[in-house]
Amino acid sequence: MKASFVSSSAISEAMRYSLMKTQVALAKAQKEQSTGFYADKGLALGARSSQSVSFNRELERIKGIVDSNAIAAMRLSATQLTLGNISDAAQSFLSVLTTGLSGNVQSSVITDSAKDMLSTLLSLNTSVAGEYLFAGINTDVRPINDFQDPASDNRAAFDAAYQQYLTEPGVDPANPFPTVSDMDKFISQYVEPQFTAAEVGGSWQNWSKASDQLIVSRIALNETVETSVSANNEGMRKLAMAAVVIGEFLSMDLNRDVRQSLVDRAISLVGQAIGDVDKLRSQTGIAEKRVSDASERLSLQSTLLEKNILATEGVEPYEAAARVSDYLSHIETSYAITARIQQLSLLKFLS
Numbered sequence: 055m056k057a058s059f060v061s062s063s064a065i066s067e068a069m070r071y072s073l074m075k076t077q078v079a080l081a082k083a084q085k086e087q088s089t090g091f092y093a094d095k096g097l098a099l100g101a102r103s104s105q106s107v108s109f110n111r112e113l114e115r116i117k118g119i120v121d122s123n124a125i126a127a128m129r130l131s132a133t134q135l136t137l138g139n140i141s142d143a144a145q146s147f148l149s150v151l152t153t154g155l156s157g158n159v160q161s162s163v164i165t166d167s168a169k170d171m172l173s174t175l176l177s178l179n180t181s182v183a184g185e186y187l188f189a190g191i192n193t194d195v196r197p198i199n200d201f202q203d204p205a206s207d208n209r210a211a212f213d214a215a216y217q218q219y220l221t222e223p224g225v226d227p228a229n230p231f232p233t234v235s236d237m238d239k240f241i242s243q244y245v246e247p248q249f250t251a252a253e254v255g256g257s258w259q260n261w262s263k264a265s266d267q268l269i270v271s272r273i274a275l276n277e278t279v280e281t282s283v284s285a286n287n288e289g290m291r292k293l294a295m296a297a298v299v300i301g302e303f304l305s306m307d308l309n310r311d312v313r314q315s316l317v318d319r320a321i322s323l324v325g326q327a328i329g330d331v332d333k334l335r336s337q338t339g340i341a342e343k344r345v346s347d348a349s350e351r352l353s354l355q356s357t358l359l360e361k362n363i364l365a366t367e368g369v370e371p372y373e374a375a376a377r378v379s380d381y382l383s384h385i386e387t388s389y390a391i392t393a394r395i396q397q398l399s400l401l402k403f404l405s
Contacts, residue, residue: 106363113359116352119272123349125183126271126281130342132182133283137335141328143174144293148324151300154317161304164317168301172201175294178285188285190265197264197285201298208248211260212298215244231308234315241299241319249295261294262286273348279341289330296323 150167153159178188178198185193199206219240220227231237248257262285269282300320304313 109359109363113356113363116275116356116359119274120349120352120356122271123273123345123352126273127342127345127349129182129185129187130281130338130345132180133187134335134338134342136177136180136187137283137331137338139177140174140290140293141331141335143171144324144328144331147171147293147297148321148328151317151321151324155314155321165301165305168297168304169202171293171297172301175290175297176200178290186264188264188283190282190284190286191267191269192263192265193269193282195263197262199261199263201261201294207260211248211257212245212302215248216302219244229307231303231306231312234311237303237308237312237315245295245299249291258286258291261291271345273345274352277344277348279344281341281345283334283338287330287334289327289334292323292327292330296320296327 147167147170150159150164154161154164176198179196180187186195186197189195189197199208201208201212203209219225220230225236226232231240248260250258264285266284266286268280268284270278271281272278273281296319299316304316308316
């Protein structure tokens with residue numbers, strides 16, 4: 055026969071160990087109750103953990119694309135607004151030029167309209183969230199220089215070209231454009247190259263620091279689209295050229311034929327530019343629609359994935375709440391028993 059001894063200390067230690075385990079289990083149960091998912095997914099799912107990881111990875115990827123689509127949609131919306139303002143200004147400029155052919159509009163009115171057109175083109179410097187909309191991939195660079203600023207590169211280049219023309223043999227600085235052919239020669243040889251794209255030997259870089267390369271955004275798992283516009287667009291260059299030649303030379307003392315030739319050229323440029331800008335608006339609108347449709351499809355995929363994740367990792371909420379309640383009751387009971395054990399003593403037993 056063997057006698058074993060049981061002390062109040064041993065009982066207390068056993069209760070403390072049991073209480074610690076219950077507190078750990080309570081923490082897990084409370085986490086599951088608040089999140090709706092297993093606290094330890096690997097332990098709960100076992101071999102199905104890889105499936106859970108795949109679902110979550112795909113969901114995070116889709117959410118990332120949806121977030122970037124929201125930014126792209128905001129950028130495209132602002133781009134559409136700016137293009138609309140430029141198109142409206144171009145239509146107004148064209149109307150003034152057309153009326154000017156009849157001679158019923160003073161030259162000052164037409165030149166003021168040209169200057170307004172140049173001011174409107176500065177809206178190409180619009181930025182959203184710190185990124186310039188019309189700079190192509192150079193989103194941190196202000197794309198368009200202000201021609202009406204005497205210190206700007208484009209103004210300096212234009213003035214230098216005009217001064218060079220005045221030094222040509224046979225050109226009278228007091229009357230540099232006596233005939234239509236003189237005006238055509240100056241525009242063709244000195245003005246047009248300044249509005250020609252840089253990649254074909256032009257000097258448009260004095261006007262624009264934008265990149266021809268556009269931002270390409272991934273709007274779905276297997277779909278990309280261009281979500282930016284460049285200030286180097288041909289329509290912008292034609293509008294700038296028309297506004298410059300009218301603003302700089304129509305106020306000069308030109309004969310009727312030269313004046314009409316100058317206005318005719320500007321009307322042709324602005325008319326072509328309006329078509330280019332409207333085409334750009336159409337392309338931007340198509341991109342907006344593709345981004346919107348892609349976000350809708352991704353939202354549906356996201357919802358489906360969330361359902362699958364919930365079915366794989368989710369806990370039954372009522373069961374989780376019941377476990378929390380049971381663990382709390384167990385802990386309260388343990389505290390009560392521990393308090394009773396601590397009151398036990400040999401002196402009390404013998405008294």
